[in-house]
Amino acid sequence: MGYQNYIAGQWADGSGILTNINPSDTGDVVGEYARGSADDVDAAVAAAKAALPGWRQIGIQKRADILDTIGRTLLERRQELGELLAREEGKTLPEAVGEVARAGQIFKFFGGEALRLSGQLVESVRPGLEVTVTREPLGVIGLITPWNFPVAIPAWKIAPALAYANTVVFKPAELVPGSAQALAEIIAAAGLPTGVFNLVVGPGSVVGEAMVNHPDVDGISFTGSVATGAMIAQAAAKRLARVQLEMGGKNPLVILDDADLEVAVECAINGAFFSTGQRCTASSRLVVTAGIHDQFVEAILKRMAGLTVDHALKEGTDIGPVVDAAQLEQNRSYIDIGQAEGATLAAGGELLERDTPGFYFSPALFVEATNDMRISREEIFGPVASLIKAADYDEALSIANDTEFGLSAGIVTTSLRHATHFRNNAEAGMVMVNLPTAGVDYHVPFGGTKGSSLGTREQGSYAKEFYTTVKTGYLLS
Ligand code: NDP
Numbered sequence: 001m002g003y004q005n006y007i008a009g010q011w012a013d014g015s016g017i018l019t020n021i022n023p024s025d026t027g028d029v030v031g032e033y034a035r036g037s038a039d040d041v042d043a044a045v046a047a048a049k050a051a052l053p054g055w056r057q058i059g060i061q062k063r064a065d066i067l068d069t070i071g072r073t074l075l076e077r078r079q080e081l082g083e084l085l086a087r088e089e090g091k092t093l094p095e096a097v098g099e100v101a102r103a104g105q106i107f108k109f110f111g112g113e114a115l116r117l118s119g120q121l122v123e124s125v126r127p128g129l130e131v132t133v134t135r136e137p138l139g140v141i142g143l144i145t146p147w148n149f150p151v152a153i154p155a156w157k158i159a160p161a162l163a164y165a166n167t168v169v170f171k172p173a174e175l176v177p178g179s180a181q182a183l184a185e186i187i188a189a190a191g192l193p194t195g196v197f198n199l200v201v202g203p204g205s206v207v208g209e210a211m212v213n214h215p216d217v218d219g220i221s222f223t224g225s226v227a228t229g230a231m232i233a234q235a236a237a238k239r240l241a242r243v244q245l246e247m248g249g250k251n252p253l254v255i256l257d258d259a260d261l262e263v264a265v266e267c268a269i270n271g272a273f274f275s276t277g278q279r280c281t282a283s284s285r286l287v288v289t290a291g292i293h294d295q296f297v298e299a300i301l302k303r304m305a306g307l308t309v310d311h312a313l314k315e316g317t318d319i320g321p322v323v324d325a326a327q328l329e330q331n332r333s334y335i336d337i338g339q340a341e342g343a344t345l346a347a348g349g350e351l352l353e354r355d356t357p358g359f360y361f362s363p364a365l366f367v368e369a370t371n372d373m374r375i376s377r378e379e380i381f382g383p384v385a386s387l388i389k390a391a392d393y394d395e396a397l398s399i400a401n402d403t404e405f406g407l408s409a410g411i412v413t414t415s416l417r418h419a420t421h422f423r424n425n426a427e428a429g430m431v432m433v434n435l436p437t438a439g440v441d442y443h444v445p446f447g448g449t450k451g452s453s454l455g456t457r458e459q460g461s462y463a464k465e466f467y468t469t470v471k472t473g474y475l476l477s
Pocket of ligand 1: 205
């Protein structure tokens with residue numbers, strides 16, 4: 001048996017085995033992992049429920065220390081864990097090492113947050129009474145995460161859940177069990193009481209659904225596709241459980257005539273193509289005003305020609321492989337869709353061969369795209385961007401906002417007036433000026449508007465809105 005699940009403080013076999021393949025080299029098996037079942041979810045939830053009172057009573061100093069230890073360990077082991085992450089998910093080694101370091105910082109931040117949780121003492125409208133407003137843990141939290149940030153996304157859910165004295169059942173995406181296992185080992189070694197943290201690897205349709213429908217799971221925090229998110233919200237609503245959903249994006253990067261061309265190209269290249277375009281905050285729509293359009297197209301094509309797509313662990317690789325065959329096929333099919341819709345494929349969109357067999361795909365840019373094309377409306381989740389021409393700022397803003405999503409929006413401009421107007425009027429949870437749409441800080445809220453998110457924000461001190469419940473106390477002395 002290879003790697004195991006972690007349930008009630010024990011490493012346990014599952015009911016099947018999951019083989020983890022390296023997308024940079026499909027002949028390389030990263031490992032074999034236990035595949036859990038609905039029974040494993042039952043056992044994990046029971047352990048998490050039983051652990052709640054003890055974890056709360058242990059106090060904030062101990063919780064802070066444990067989170068800090070996890071954070072420090074992640075930071076110390078960032079290189080080794082980054083290699084594992086890059087090997088199983090396909091992002092480049094520097095990106096993967098950076099992600100592990102980010103996860104470490106998140107745990108350390110929430111160690112501090114455990115100490116900072118405070119309430120209010122409020123005067124009563126009735127003389128002689130005292131009113132308190134305090135926060136309590138929500139309870140057992142089910143965490144369901146995607147494959148694209150296999151360490152950072154679990155970290156930004158697990159850390160606040162534990163900081164605010166909840167207990168956790170964690171289900172990672174089946175494509176990336178290695179990172180989840182490594183994270184679980186670090187958490188398990190940090191001194192948590194039995195049952196506070198549990199890992200159950202397995203298919204979403206089995207393990208995920210069992211968690212979502214379990215009567216003792218008090219809240220579900222999910223990141224992934226819109227379709228799965230919608231199903232989870234409906235199932236949770238049926239039993240009145242709290243949910244938090246982070247889903248897709250079709251994020252616009254607006255480039256105005258007065259933009260610094262170099263900044264515009266770097267923002268677009270980073271936002272649209274780095275991490276193989278597999279980021280919910282990716283800049284998949286480049287909305288460019290007429291005066292800079294031709295110059296920008298020429299400059300970005302030149303920059304794209306110099307990008308290296310290769311093995312994630314190879315030095316000099318700018319863009320690693322696509323995560324798996326299904327995602328590769330999805331990317332490829334959108335190239336056909338874009339061409340059939342009348343957009344011009346100016347570069348990329350081809351399957352590539354490298355020294356090792358992997359899911360290599362050249363970053364693709366469609367020009368002469370319009371905002372009503374499917375390639376401009378649907379989340380492709382690959383290195384594929386639509387370039388849409390706009391007459392002026394007003395039209396660019398209206399194109400940027402004409403989407404069912406609202407996660408991140410960016411603008412490249414040297415005009416303070418346009419930058420400020422865009423920040424105030426872009427329909428998105430996060431707005432970037434002279435920066436790529438992807439790339440965020442860890443101590444401030446993360447999340448979107450419209451179809452991108454449901455529920456309260458993740459990260460920063462706003463995370464407590466999901467992971468705690470408010471109690472109002474009245475006291476007559
Ligand atoms: P999914 O929404 O299918 O998966 C996300 C997580 O949900 C995984 O852990 C998955 O498990 C789990 N899951 C799947 N079905 C269920 C279910 N019925 N009940 C409970 N949990 C379930 O997204 P994918 O990762 O497969 O990616 C598909 C598309 O989603 C991408 O092409 C992209 O468009 C989008 N996506 C968006 C992300 C974002 O951050 N906005 C991140 C990742 C994907 P498992 O995979 O193990 O079966």
